[in-house]
Amino acid sequence: MREFLQDPEAVALLLLAAHILLVGVAAVLVSMNRRPSSAIAWVLAIIFIPVLGAVVYLLVGYSKLPKARRDKQRRINELVLERTAGSSLISQGGNWPEWLHSAVTLNNNLGALPMVGGNHAELLPDYNGTFDAMIADIDTATRYVHVEFYIMALDDTTAPFFHALARAKERGVAVRVLSDHLSGLIFPGRKETLQYLEDAGAEYHPMLPVRPWRGQWQRPDLRNHRKIVVVDGRVGFTGSQNLIDASYNKKGNLKRGLQWHELMVRLEGPVVRELDAVFATDWYSETDVILPLEHGSVVHRPGSVPIDAQVLPSGPSFDNDNNLKLYATLIHKAERRVSITSPYFVPDESILMAIVTAAARGLSVELFVSEIGDQKMVYHAQRSYYEALLRAGVRVYLYRAPQVLHSKHFTIDEEVAVIGSSNMDVRSFSLNMEVSVLAHGRGFVDAIRGIEDGYRANSIELKLEDWIRRPVAEKAFDNLARLTASLQ
Secondary structure, eight states: OOHHTTHHHHHHHHHHHHHHHHHHHHHHHHHHSHHHHHHHHHHHHHHHHHHHHHHHHHHHHHSSOOOHHHHHHHHHHHHHHHHHHTGGGGGGGGGTTTTTHHHHHHHHHHSSOEEEEEEEEEOOOOOOHHHHHHHHHHHHHHSEEEESSSSSSHHHHHHHHHHHHHHHTTOOOOOEEEEEEEHHHTTTHHHHHHHHEEEEEEEEEEOOOOOOGGGGOOOOOOBBBBOOOEEETTEEEEEOOBOOOOOTHHHHHHHHOOEEOOOEEEEEEEHHHHHHHHHHHHHHHSSSSOOOOOOOOOOOOOOOOOEEEEEEEEEESSSSSSHHHHHHHHHOSSSSEEEEEOOEOOOOOOHHHHHHHHHTTOOEEEEEEEEEEESSSHHHHHTTTTTHHHHHHHHHEEEOOTTEOOEEEEEETTTTTEEEEEEHHHHHISBBBBBEEEEHHHHHHHHHHHHHHHHHHHHHEEEEEHHHTTTTTHHHHHHHHHHHHHHO
């Protein structure tokens, strides 16, 4: 053996054989239940950087949560179906476009929640005004307040929200709070935030904690990205906004003058119970406690509009990419117009095909994204898709800096819209826990279209002839960044 190891050619052959074996095993394991583009990207990574590629795959290559967590999702789905039986009977299905029925059935099968009528919705495009609206409702709470955010920080902007939670607790209201564990570690003030909640008497739990020493481990970049506030089961909020200042309290953002522009929706009616069911699912996952699903009396606020609505949770606790299936279905069903707003646009192949096909079918298709980005690799990856979109006839609008357009919504024709926490990117489709609301209502879509008109007025429209003339170095970096998007 010693003589064998001293022979350079023999060692080289041994290493080559080991490399081939590693690649062969990887090709089989990686390709199981994975999109071909993602599998090819992982295999190439293992071929060209075998040791590092294999280690990274072992750490982040499996895109589902542990079996115990997925079993909890199935159990809560069954409970939700039992408790919401018959809810769909109060929807107004007779007024829907014919194609919407199949999309609603799809959602029901994926997320275990029905489409319900009798709801009212109010859009909240003002960042601080959204906190004011939440605070006003929290101050009316008599039974409970449920709060769930991807990012949660006590700062000068959010302090009044936290004070409202403390006042609710003083009145004897149950206050339950969830926030993503790892995201909290990268923003300032985490210790002060958690201490305030503890002092106020709120019950807090981190979502998807990564603490191996406590036996809590899953792929670390599988995160809970949802944003939910529910008051007494009668009022709910969801959308794109996190519980933090509009600058995200980062020195680089403050130096560049960046401010996040968001869109949230305030909901009343039976759909709030569905939003609360998503919170209850996450609470059960972190505490093993199953909360009752309640809804109180509803008095619709002036300025809100009537909608039928259906909540769709998605993420690695499900067996399917729920939001991906919904989004692709709706875009394919569109007959006249598709308007998409997504801060991070790195689409799955099926979504990209649906969008360019919609444009080729003669539909009016537009995409709103930011002129600048806060995440360099994602920003450059999404730029690599603009040429294909422009060539297909999609109109691409860049929302002017220093505002970062962080809203997440899209509208189909004149009556259907989706709003929630999900970006139109592979991370939101496969890796993040998200929540979306599918809504039917002409007034609601008109209101979103009005907000989109504001985006358009404050945007630069990309032109194909200008875009293809950008520097070669930029094109190269954009395309290289795109390759990393397939490693999921």
